[in-house]
Amino acid sequence: MSDEIKALWQRMAEGWANAxxxxxxxxxxxxxxxxxxxxxxxxxxxxxxxxxxxxxxxxYRDxxxxAEVHTIRFIGDDAAVVHVASTVHSGENSTGTHAQAVVRRRDGEWLITAFHNMIPAT
Incomplete structure (x- = not known):
């Protein structure tokens, strides 16, 4: 199950890479x-x-x-809280973010149902 959840962020990054x-x-x-x-x-x-x-x-052109999934905490058979560190790369610059997400399995498919993204304080 963890691999299926991690794959959500891989798919998200693919969408980003392809604009x-x-x-x-x-x-x-x-x-x-x-x-x-x-x-x-x-x-x-x-x-x-x-x-x-x-x-x-x-x-965010080009x-x-x-994304790196840090933790997955299952809160039921079909739900988990996920913490993810992401970085947006733009040329020589990059911006790191942290997201907390709730993922749920519906009809056999894991999807993100709640997502809160932020830039951590430095």
């Missing part, structure tokens, strides 16, 4: 609650896909995302 908002957002449940690094709330996979698609065409 594909739909692929990036495919790891989220249809009804996801998503909070970005600026604290802005987004509701639903379609919104996350559209907003990231716009970012990939502008501010950037790369890497």
């Amino acid at each position: 594909d908002g739909e692929r990036f957002a495919s790891v989220f449940a249809e009804d996801v609650d998503f909070v970005n690094v600026r604290g802005e709330e987004q509701h639903g996979r379609e919104t996350v896909a559209a907003n990231h698609g716009a970012l990939f065409r502008t501010r 950037t790369k995302l890497t």
